[in-house]
Amino acid sequence: MTTISTIENESASGQPLPAGAALLRSEPNRDCPLCPRLSGFRESARAREPEWFNSPVPSFGDPGGRLLIVGLAPGLQGANRTGRPFTGDFAGDLLYATLIEYGFAKGIYQARPDDGLTLVDCLISNAVRCVPPQNKPLPAEINTCRPFLAATIETMPRLRAIVALGRVAHESTLKALGLRSAAAPFGHGAIHAAGALKLYDSYHCSRYNTNTGVLTANMFRSVFATLRTDLG
Numbered sequence: 547m548t549t550i551s552t553i554e555n556e557s558a559s560g561q562p563l564p565a566g567a568a569l570l571r572s573e574p575n576r577d578c579p580l581c582p583r584l585s586g587f588r589e590s591a592r593a594r595e596p597e598w599f600n601s602p603v604p605s606f607g608d609p610g611g612r613l614l615i616v617g618l619a620p621g622l623q624g625a626n627r628t629g630r631p632f633t634g635d636f637a638g639d640l641l642y643a644t645l646i647e648y649g650f651a652k653g654i655y656q657a658r659p660d661d662g663l664t665l666v667d668c669l670i671s672n673a674v675r676c677v678p679p680q681n682k683p684l685p686a687e688i689n690t691c692r693p694f695l696a697a698t699i700e701t702m703p704r705l706r707a708i709v710a711l712g713r714v715a716h717e718s719t720l721k722a723l724g725l726r727s728a729a730a731p732f733g734h735g736a737i738h739a740a741g742a743l744k745l746y747d748s749y750h751c752s753r754y755n756t757n758t759g760v761l762t763a764n765m766f767r768s769v770f771a772t773l774r775t776d777l778g
């Protein structure tokens with residue numbers, strides 16, 4: 547696994563990150579300014595919907611867990627609204643039902659951050675912590691937010707497995723681990739060795755992917771069934 551110091555050190559505006567901002571922190575500030583387009587989008591959402599979370603969405607779950615799930619970015623009316631990853635939109639319905647089924651979560655998912663759901667041996671994070679317009683972060687924004695993902699990985703001492711939900715999460719996770727993507731192409735159900743870790747790929751559990759048949763619930767479940775067998 548790479549160290550934080552090898553990771554990109556420019557912000558999305560092209561400016562070098564501040565000295566010392568190797569970002570050995572896994573959570574950005576509420577007003578993180580590093581991606582000008584995303585911070586502007588965040589501000590306009592705050593003005594329009596002052597009751598929403600409208601901030602970088604922190605990771606959820608157990609940092610002492612063996613499993614990390616990496617999504618793309620908060621959905622506007624999902625995690626960006628509620629403040630908890632995958633909470634409040636369709637992607638969370640499938641993800642949390644599957645995690646409960648395979649013992650990585652317990653409780654009842656009710657699409658609210660105060661529903662009492664807890665994760666077991668598992669942490670959920672996103673490659674990009676702020677909501678992007680049309681769910682599409684720019685490459686520079688993915689690069690700029692990667693140190694937070696890298697720090698999240700670094701601060702999980704028992705980590706053994708990472709599930710990347712979609713190609714962007716896959717690519718950013720590989721870079722955070724210091725690996726070349728050519729050696730580990732994305733594919734649903736693919737498993738890549740990453741030193742002592744394994745990286746499991748899945749199509750993202752978005753409504754778009756399930757509505758178009760790119761991903762079925764059974765395809766998604768099979769990734770977590772394999773993971774449960776591997777982790778024991």
Ligand code: SF4
Nearest residue numbers: 574578581602676691
């Ligand atoms: S996406 Fe990440 S780096 Fe960019 S503004 Fe949000 S928290 Fe900061």
